[in-house]
Amino acid sequence: MAAQIFEDGETYNQVEFVKRVNKSKSWAERSRWNGTGPRYLKVGRSVLYLGKDLNNWLESQARSNTGQGA
Secondary structure, three states: OOOOOOOOOOEEEHHHHHHHHOOOHHHHHHHHHHOOOOOOEEEOOEEEEEHHHHHHHHHHOOOOOOOOOO
16 A cells, blocks of 8 residues: 555545645546545535545555556
8 A cells, every 4th residue: 555645534625635636626626526536525515535535545546557547
């Protein structure tokens, strides 16, 4: 398993998540909408991510060559 960049027992908001993975807010919103992003929690109007879900999602994005599909 790759190094974890998120603490498993912590929660992260959208801003914290996208900052650590060097993506935009709109990317996170689009990935939630089309189902390609990490699992998330919806608490009222807030979106939260569990650290363990973010680490699992990042691990699932690992590829060993360019021929591997997403």
